[in-house]
Amino acid sequence: MNITKHDRFTPIRTALAACAISALACLPGIASAQQKLTFAIPGIPPIFGGTIALVAEQQGFFKKHGVDVAVRAFETGAAASRAVATGEIAVAFSPTPLVVSQVSNSDVKLIGIYGMEHPDWLIGSTDPNATCASMKGAAVGVDSVGGARSIALKTMLMGSCKMKIEDVQEVALSSNGPAAMAAGQLKFGVLHIDDIPFIESQTKKPVKMVVKQLDSRPVDHYMMLVANKDKLAQNRDAYVRIIAALIDAQRFMRDPANAAKVAEAAKPTGRSADLAEKALKAYLAMEFWPDNTDGLGRKNIETLTQVMKKVGNIKQDKAPAPYERIADPSVWRDARALVKP
Structure with a gap:
């Protein structure tokens, strides 16, 4: 069989044409970035911390940085x-x-790639005379037994x-504990700081x-943004x-001129525009969302790990995982390089 020079290069030209038509498919890193990815935020309705x-x-x-993400x-x-x-979600x-x-x-197989170091948890009550002692035997609203509010309750107690x-007595209510308190169904609950003005506006x-x-x-x-180690x-x-994208979002949220737009984005949390703007100010004041850092402070995470061992959340026969197994700050460093100064 005779193969001409033209024939020999036809497959190569075809492959290059395919790449030109679908460049993303020929660049694995970019192609994978275009897959539909799910970003989960906790609570139904979501907690205000997920507003970012x-x-x-x-x-x-997300689109600006080339990822197709659904929250x-x-x-x-x-x-x-x-x-x-x-591996169900990203x-x-x-x-x-x-x-x-x-x-x-x-x-x-979880690892933290971004974090929030400053908890806003508190135990609140609609009883003006409430104390630690008056909580004994009382019902306290949490998300789920063993969940975030439950763990916070345990450590605060x-x-x-x-x-x-x-x-x-823990009462599992997802993120609806504040609504139950506002309705007079509970006197005590583990709350976020933005729950307080909501309850007060109702009562x-x-x-x-x-x-x-x-x-x-x-x-x-x-809190951490966690990824599956293998998927990462x-x-x-x-x-x-x-x-x-989160770095850009945090910068956007810090600009007072964007407060109304942030409040609009926060609608799924159930907060009114007025309460959302008040919550935004409170969260920014405590640097809840890290400002130009990864939010994965070694001292913070190692201190918490020792607390979890002390309160029994880490089993007696298990050693606390080292920082390097829990968090990977290099992802944030690479992301920071993509964002304009």
Whole structure:
């Protein structure tokens, strides 16, 4: 068979043409970044802390950085982290106490790639005379038994009230505890700071802050954006781009001129525009969303890990996982390089 020079190069030209038509398919890193990825935020309705992901989606920051991301609310951060661990979804905001316990106890394939170091948890009450002592035997609203609010309750009871979790009755309500308190169905609940103005707007009475977690443990870690270790290794570029979008979203949220747009993005949380703007100011004041850092402070995470061992969330026969197994700050560093100074 005679093969001409033209014939020999035809397959090459065809392949190059295919690449030109579909360049993404010929560049694995970029192609993988274009896959539909799910970003889970905890709570139905979502907690206000997840607003940063809603802003990144609504303001087009994910698209700007070349990732196709859908933000989806999960009932709890625990449910979201399980979906990440099984590979069902790409990333999720999940409570750090839960993540370090899961990794230490079972070597679950989760790793933090971005974080929020400052917890806003508190135990609040509609009873103006409430104290630690008056909580004994009382019903306390949490998300789920063993979930983020439940773990926060346990640590606040032990740290500030010298009580055990068994001294109260946990009532699992997802993120609807504040609504139950506003309706007079509960006197106590584990709350976020944005829950307080909501309850007060409904009851027309002040909420008593019985315990604040930051008072009982100033060095702490609240929440991580977790990825599946294997998926991160396979498609790292996409995760870097997700973090780049969050960096842009945080900058957007810090600009007072954008407060109304942030409040609009926060609608899924159930907050009115007025309450959302008040919550935004409070969260920015405490640097809830990290400003030009990865939010994965070694001291914060290692301190929390030791607390989880002390309170029994890390099993007696298990050693706390090292920082390097829990967090990977390099993803944020690469994402920061994609974002303009």
